[in-house]
Amino acid sequence: MSNSAFDFDFEALCQKKGLKMTDQRRIVAQVLLGAQGHPDVEEVYAMASKLDAKVSLATVYRTVRILEDAGIIQKHSFGDGRARYEAVSDDHHDHLIDIDTREVIEFYNPKLEALKQEIAAKYGYTLIDHRLDLYGRRKKHTDPEC
Numbered sequence: 540m541s542n543s544a545f546d547f548d549f550e551a552l553c554q555k556k557g558l559k560m561t562d563q564r565r566i567v568a569q570v571l572l573g574a575q576g577h578p579d580v581e582e583v584y585a586m587a588s589k590l591d592a593k594v595s596l597a598t599v600y601r602t603v604r605i606l607e608d609a610g611i612i613q614k615h616s617f618g619d620g621r622a623r624y625e626a627v628s629d630d631h632h633d634h635l636i637d638i639d640t641r642e643v644i645e646f647y648n649p650k651l652e653a654l655k656q657e658i659a660a661k662y663g664y665t666l667i668d669h670r671l672d673l674y675g676r677r678k679k680h681t682d683p684e685c
């Protein structure tokens with residue numbers, strides 16, 4: 540899910556890290572925050588270099604690091620060994636990953652959210668953060684006539 544986008548000061552963030560905000564970094568940040576789904580670094584690189592041929596893979600990695608450290612994007616690993624990124628937003632969701640196609644379905648279930656709170660409380664905790672990734676294989680359509 541995409542964030543309402545550039546509502547933070549990316550330039551200030553770069554400065555804090557002792558980095559200059561270049562056009563290339565800005566483009567990578569815009570791609571990351573505007574992306575649908577959960578792109579990995581290669582996908583972000585492909586999208587960003589279409590917008591500016593001067594974007595390098597190193598710039599993508601560095602910008603990902605800046606935004607991740609600042610809590611603006613979060614990293615996911617959906618079991619295929621590739622880090623994927625998503626803008627952090629207020630509307631929480633969980634993920635269902637198709638292990639054959641790597642399609643990622645986002646879902647929200649209020650009963651599940653209540654259950655997470657309940658489990659944390661049972662062990663004497665206040666829930667601060669949580670994530671749930673389900674892995675599945677699409678059921679084959681089975682026709683009893685065949």
Ligand SMILES: [Zn+2]
Nearest residue numbers: 540625634645
């Ligand atoms: Zn997601």
